[in-house]
Amino acid sequence: MVPVDYYIALSALLFVLGALGVLIRRNPLIVFMSVELMLNAANLAFVAFSSVFKTFNGQIFVFFVIAVAAAEVAVGLALIVEIFKSRKNINIDELNSLKG
Amino acid sequence: MQLSETVSSGFFFLAPWLVFAPLTGLLINLIFSKQFKFSENTVGTIASLASGAAFVISALLAYSVSAGHGEAVSVPFAQWIHIGTLQLDWTFRVDSLSTTMMLVVSGVGTLIHVYAIGYMHEDVRFKHEEGRFNRFFIFLNLFIAAMMILVSGDSYMMLFVGWEGVGLCSFLLIGFWFEMDTLARPSWANSNAAKKAFITNRVGDFGFLLAGFLMFWHLGSFQFDAVFKAAPAIAESAPWVIVAITLFMLVGVAGKSAQIPLYIWLPDAMAGPTPVSALIHAATMVTAGVYLVTRSAPLFSLVPQAQYIVAMVGAGTALFAATIAVGQYDIKKVLAYSTISQLGFMVAAVGMGAYVAGMFHLMTHAFFKALLFLSAGSVILGLERGHHAHAHHAAHDDSKSKKKKEGKHALSKVEGKKEEEHGHDDHGEVRRVEPVETFDPGDMRNMGGLRKTMPVTFWLYMIGTLALAGIFPFAGFWSKDEILLDASLHFPSVYGQLVLAAFLTAFYMGRQVWMVFFGEARTDAAKHAQESPKVMTVPLMVLAALSILGGALNLPFEGFHNLTHWLGHTLGEVEGLPLDLKVAGISTVLALTAILVSWLIYGRNPLKAGQIDPLKKPLGFIFTGMENKWFVDEGYFALIINPFKQVSQFLADVIDWRFWHDFVHETVILGTYNWLSGVALNEYADQKGIDAFANWLGDATQWLSANMRKVQNGFVRSYALSVMLGVVLILGYLILK
Amino acid sequence: MTSDLIVFLVLSLIAIASALGMLFSKNAVYSALFLVLNFITVAVFYLLLGAPFIAMAQITVYAGAVMVLFLFVIMLLGAESLAPSQALPWQKPLAFTLALVLVVEAVYIILSRAQLTAAVASPDASLNSMDSLREMAMMLFNNYLLPFEVTSILLLVAMVGAIVLAKQEKVGLK
Structure with missing residues (x-):
C-alpha cells in the first residue's frame, strides 16, 4: 500500500519542476509544455485524493482539466504560430515591448 | 388726589393733541415747506398755530379740570414698556398742576413763536442764512411737543422722555448758529455752548436716572400715584431711600434748572437766538426742575433734610448768580444770570415746601423774563439794524473794501456788470467770513440812550425790569414776596440769602436799564438803532400785560388765593398766607434802594464810550470776580476738565498708544504674530515641515515609481517569477502562521 | 516494502527523470518526447489509483493529441532550439532558489500533516470493472x-x- 503522502509529494515535485520550466526556459513551446506538466501534477493529486476518499468527483475534475488543457493548447499554439508569423522569432525574452 | 375714570366727560380726550398739535405743525413745515416754497410768514404762522392749538387744548383741559372740581384725570394713550411687573404706559395726566404748566408753556411759547417770526426774519438775514428760518420753527415746535410730554407725563419715565426731549431741543437751538462767526465770537463758541449745555445736563440726567432706578427698585413703580402711595411705608422702614431718591432728583434739577453746581451751561446757552433764550432758557425748560420737585412734593415732604438741602441750594444759587449778574456786560448774560438767580428763588421755595409760591413765581417769572429776553432781543436787533444802516450809510464815503461787502447792491448799479459778477463771486466765497465783525450788538457798553430810538421796547423793558425787581404792584412783587414770606417764617438763613439776592436783582436790573436806555449813545449803531416791527412788539405787549397783572393770580388777600386753591387740588390744600407788611416792606424798600444806588452809580453819570465800569474801582477784585463769573468755569476747568483731559491724555498717550498700541499690539501681538507666521509657521512649520513633507512625499513617489517601473520590464518570465515569489511567500506565511 | 511501493518508486523516478529531461533538453523535440514519457508514466499512476478512464484520457488526449500538436508546431516553426540570450541573467539562480524553497515548503507541509496517512485504495476488481x-x-x-x-x-x-x-x-475586413 502506498500512502497518499507519497503521491502528493510526487505531485508537488512535478509541479515545482513545471514551474521551474516556466521560469527558466525561453522557448514558449517548452514553457507551454511546463504548464502542461504543472497541470498533470495537479491532476495526479486530484486522482490520488479521489482514490483515498472513494469518490469520483476528483476524477471528473481531472476530466475537465484535460479538456480545458486541450483547448488551451489549441489556442496557445495558434497564438505562438501567429507571433512567429509576424516576428519570425518566438523567443519570449524578445516579446517585451509591453513594459513600463 | 385720586384718579377719576370719567375720561368721557370734558375735553380730556384732547390731551394727546397737546403733543401732536405741535408735532403736526412741525411735520407740515418739515415735509412741505421746501416743496411748496412756503414763505416765512406761512412757516411762522403754521408753527404759531400749532403752538396756539396746544394752548387752546391746555385751556380746555384746565377748564375741564376745574369743572371736575380739580379731580386729576389720567388719559391712557399708548402702551410703552411692559416687562414683568413693570407696566409703563404713555398716559397723560391732567390735573391742576400739569394744566398750569401746560398753559404757561403753550401760552408763553405761542407768544414767542409769533415774536420769532419777526425776530428770525431779520436774524437770518443778518447772518446771510435765510434758508434756516424754517429749521428754527421746526425746532421750536419740537420743543413745545417735548415740553408737553414732560409736563403731561403720568410717570417719572414719561417725564424723563420729555426731559430728554427738551434737552435735545435746547442743544439744537443753542447750536442753531453752530458754524457762524457772529457777535464777535469764533465759530466754535456756539457749538461749544450747545455741547456744554448738553453734557452738563447729562450729569443732571444721570442723577435723575439714578433716582428713577432707586424708585423702581424700592417703590416698584414709576407711576406718580403708585410711587407716592408706596413712599410713606418706605420712609418709615428705610428713610435713606427717599433721601437718596430726592437728592439724586436734586442733581437732575440742578442740571435742568441751572442750580449750583451745574448752572454753568445756562449763561453760555445765550448763544442761541434770543427767542430760544426766552422760551427755553428762561420761561419753560429750565423750570422743569421746579416742576419736578413740585410734582414730587409727596416724596420731598417725607424727608425734611433733603428739603433743606434743596432750599439751601436754591437760595445759594439765587444769591451767587445775582452777584455774577452785577458784573456782566452782555445784555443777555445779565438776564441769564438773573434767570439762574430767579430759578434759585423757585427751587428754594419748593425746597421749603412752599410749592404754590414756587409755581407762582415760575409763572410770573415766565411772563416777565420772557418779556425781558424778548425785549433784549429787540434791543439787539435794533442795534444790528442801526449798525447795518450806519455801515451802509458810511460805505458811500468810507473805505472801498467796506463798500464791496456792505453796499454791494448800491455798488453794482454804479459800477456795472463786471463789478456785480465779481461781487457775486466774492459773496459766494466769503459769505462765512463776512459777518465777522468786532461789533457786538449784545454788549451793553455798545448801547446807551436807546430810550429815544426804541421807545416801545424801552417801556416794555421797564415793565419787565420792575416786575423782576419786585416793585409793587407788578407780578414779580407778589410772587417773590410769597417766597420771602415763607422763608421768613421757617428758614431764616434762606430768607437772608434771598433778600440779599432780591436786592442785587433790583441793582443789576437798574444798572442794565441805565446802561442800555439812558445816557448818550456810545456807538454809531446805538445812535442809529431802529424800533422793532409790530410782529415783535405785540407779543411783548401781551407779556407786559401779564407781567403787570400776573400777580392777580394769587393775591395774598382773603378770597384771592386763586392759585393756591387751584394747585391745592393736586398738592393738597394749604392755607393761603396773608400779606405780611413787614416782609413786603423790607423787600420793596430794598428794591427801591437798589435802584437808587444803581442810579447813583450808572444813571447820574452815564457811562461814556470806552469807559470802564464805575464799580470796578471801589469794589476791586470783588468786581473782577463778578465780571469773570467768580472763575467758576475756570475752576471747573482746573478741577475737573483739565485733570480729566490729562487723564484722557494719559490714557490715550500712555495707556492706549504706548502701552496698548505700541507695546501690546505692535510689539507683543504683532511681533508674536509676525514671528509666528514669518518664522515659526512659515519657515519651520510650513517650509521645513509641511512643504518638506509634501516634497518628500512627491520625491518618494517619484523614486518609488521610477524603481517600480523597472519591475514592469516586459519579460513574461520575470512576471512569472514574481508570481512564484508570491506563492512562496504566501505559503511561507501560512506555514509560519 | 510492498510491490506497490516498489512500482510507485520506480514510476516516480521515471516521471521525475522525464520531467527533468523535458526541462533541460536543448532541443525542443526532445523535451516534447520526454514529456510524452512523463504523461505516460502519470497515466500508469492513474491506473494504479483506480482511474482507468482518466488514464485512457491522459494517453489519448495528452500524450497523443496534445503532444502531437506540440511536435507538429515545433517542427513547423523550426524552433527546436534558440540562440543563447543575455537577458535576465539573474532569472535562473532566482528561479532555482525559489523552486528549492517551494519544495522545502511542500515537504514541510506534507511532513507536518502526519495524521493524514491514509493509504490510497489499491486497484481492486470492482474499480477496474465497467461498474466504476x-x-x-x-x-x-x-x-x-x-x-x-x-x-x-x-x-x-x-x-x-x-x-x-x-x-x-x-x-x-471589407
Whole structure:
C-alpha cells in the first residue's frame, strides 16, 4: 500500500519542476509544455485524493482539466504560430515591448 | 388726589393733541415747506398755530379740570414698556398742576413763536442764512411737543422722555448758529455752548436716572400715584431711600434748572437766538426742575433734610448768580444770570415746601423774563439794524473794501456788470467770513440812550425790569414776596440769602436799564438803532400785560388765593398766607434802594464810550470776580476738565498708544504674530515641515515609481517569477502562521 | 516494502527523470518526447489509483493529441532550439532558489500533516470493472451535466479561435 503522502509529494515535485520550466526556459513551446506538466501534477493529486476518499468527483475534475488543457493548447499554439508569423522569432525574452 | 375714570366727560380726550398739535405743525413745515416754497410768514404762522392749538387744548383741559372740581384725570394713550411687573404706559395726566404748566408753556411759547417770526426774519438775514428760518420753527415746535410730554407725563419715565426731549431741543437751538462767526465770537463758541449745555445736563440726567432706578427698585413703580402711595411705608422702614431718591432728583434739577453746581451751561446757552433764550432758557425748560420737585412734593415732604438741602441750594444759587449778574456786560448774560438767580428763588421755595409760591413765581417769572429776553432781543436787533444802516450809510464815503461787502447792491448799479459778477463771486466765497465783525450788538457798553430810538421796547423793558425787581404792584412783587414770606417764617438763613439776592436783582436790573436806555449813545449803531416791527412788539405787549397783572393770580388777600386753591387740588390744600407788611416792606424798600444806588452809580453819570465800569474801582477784585463769573468755569476747568483731559491724555498717550498700541499690539501681538507666521509657521512649520513633507512625499513617489517601473520590464518570465515569489511567500506565511 | 511501493518508486523516478529531461533538453523535440514519457508514466499512476478512464484520457488526449500538436508546431516553426540570450541573467539562480524553497515548503507541509496517512485504495476488481466507469458516467451526466456542456462549448470556442488565429489574412475586413 502506498500512502497518499507519497503521491502528493510526487505531485508537488512535478509541479515545482513545471514551474521551474516556466521560469527558466525561453522557448514558449517548452514553457507551454511546463504548464502542461504543472497541470498533470495537479491532476495526479486530484486522482490520488479521489482514490483515498472513494469518490469520483476528483476524477471528473481531472476530466475537465484535460479538456480545458486541450483547448488551451489549441489556442496557445495558434497564438505562438501567429507571433512567429509576424516576428519570425518566438523567443519570449524578445516579446517585451509591453513594459513600463 | 385720586384718579377719576370719567375720561368721557370734558375735553380730556384732547390731551394727546397737546403733543401732536405741535408735532403736526412741525411735520407740515418739515415735509412741505421746501416743496411748496412756503414763505416765512406761512412757516411762522403754521408753527404759531400749532403752538396756539396746544394752548387752546391746555385751556380746555384746565377748564375741564376745574369743572371736575380739580379731580386729576389720567388719559391712557399708548402702551410703552411692559416687562414683568413693570407696566409703563404713555398716559397723560391732567390735573391742576400739569394744566398750569401746560398753559404757561403753550401760552408763553405761542407768544414767542409769533415774536420769532419777526425776530428770525431779520436774524437770518443778518447772518446771510435765510434758508434756516424754517429749521428754527421746526425746532421750536419740537420743543413745545417735548415740553408737553414732560409736563403731561403720568410717570417719572414719561417725564424723563420729555426731559430728554427738551434737552435735545435746547442743544439744537443753542447750536442753531453752530458754524457762524457772529457777535464777535469764533465759530466754535456756539457749538461749544450747545455741547456744554448738553453734557452738563447729562450729569443732571444721570442723577435723575439714578433716582428713577432707586424708585423702581424700592417703590416698584414709576407711576406718580403708585410711587407716592408706596413712599410713606418706605420712609418709615428705610428713610435713606427717599433721601437718596430726592437728592439724586436734586442733581437732575440742578442740571435742568441751572442750580449750583451745574448752572454753568445756562449763561453760555445765550448763544442761541434770543427767542430760544426766552422760551427755553428762561420761561419753560429750565423750570422743569421746579416742576419736578413740585410734582414730587409727596416724596420731598417725607424727608425734611433733603428739603433743606434743596432750599439751601436754591437760595445759594439765587444769591451767587445775582452777584455774577452785577458784573456782566452782555445784555443777555445779565438776564441769564438773573434767570439762574430767579430759578434759585423757585427751587428754594419748593425746597421749603412752599410749592404754590414756587409755581407762582415760575409763572410770573415766565411772563416777565420772557418779556425781558424778548425785549433784549429787540434791543439787539435794533442795534444790528442801526449798525447795518450806519455801515451802509458810511460805505458811500468810507473805505472801498467796506463798500464791496456792505453796499454791494448800491455798488453794482454804479459800477456795472463786471463789478456785480465779481461781487457775486466774492459773496459766494466769503459769505462765512463776512459777518465777522468786532461789533457786538449784545454788549451793553455798545448801547446807551436807546430810550429815544426804541421807545416801545424801552417801556416794555421797564415793565419787565420792575416786575423782576419786585416793585409793587407788578407780578414779580407778589410772587417773590410769597417766597420771602415763607422763608421768613421757617428758614431764616434762606430768607437772608434771598433778600440779599432780591436786592442785587433790583441793582443789576437798574444798572442794565441805565446802561442800555439812558445816557448818550456810545456807538454809531446805538445812535442809529431802529424800533422793532409790530410782529415783535405785540407779543411783548401781551407779556407786559401779564407781567403787570400776573400777580392777580394769587393775591395774598382773603378770597384771592386763586392759585393756591387751584394747585391745592393736586398738592393738597394749604392755607393761603396773608400779606405780611413787614416782609413786603423790607423787600420793596430794598428794591427801591437798589435802584437808587444803581442810579447813583450808572444813571447820574452815564457811562461814556470806552469807559470802564464805575464799580470796578471801589469794589476791586470783588468786581473782577463778578465780571469773570467768580472763575467758576475756570475752576471747573482746573478741577475737573483739565485733570480729566490729562487723564484722557494719559490714557490715550500712555495707556492706549504706548502701552496698548505700541507695546501690546505692535510689539507683543504683532511681533508674536509676525514671528509666528514669518518664522515659526512659515519657515519651520510650513517650509521645513509641511512643504518638506509634501516634497518628500512627491520625491518618494517619484523614486518609488521610477524603481517600480523597472519591475514592469516586459519579460513574461520575470512576471512569472514574481508570481512564484508570491506563492512562496504566501505559503511561507501560512506555514509560519 | 510492498510491490506497490516498489512500482510507485520506480514510476516516480521515471516521471521525475522525464520531467527533468523535458526541462533541460536543448532541443525542443526532445523535451516534447520526454514529456510524452512523463504523461505516460502519470497515466500508469492513474491506473494504479483506480482511474482507468482518466488514464485512457491522459494517453489519448495528452500524450497523443496534445503532444502531437506540440511536435507538429515545433517542427513547423523550426524552433527546436534558440540562440543563447543575455537577458535576465539573474532569472535562473532566482528561479532555482525559489523552486528549492517551494519544495522545502511542500515537504514541510506534507511532513507536518502526519495524521493524514491514509493509504490510497489499491486497484481492486470492482474499480477496474465497467461498474466504476458506469458509475462515473452516471455522475458526469447527472451531477456535472452543465459543466460538461460548458466544456463542449469551450472546446468549440477554442477550435474557432485557433482557426481564426492560424488562418492567413486573405479576406480581411471589407
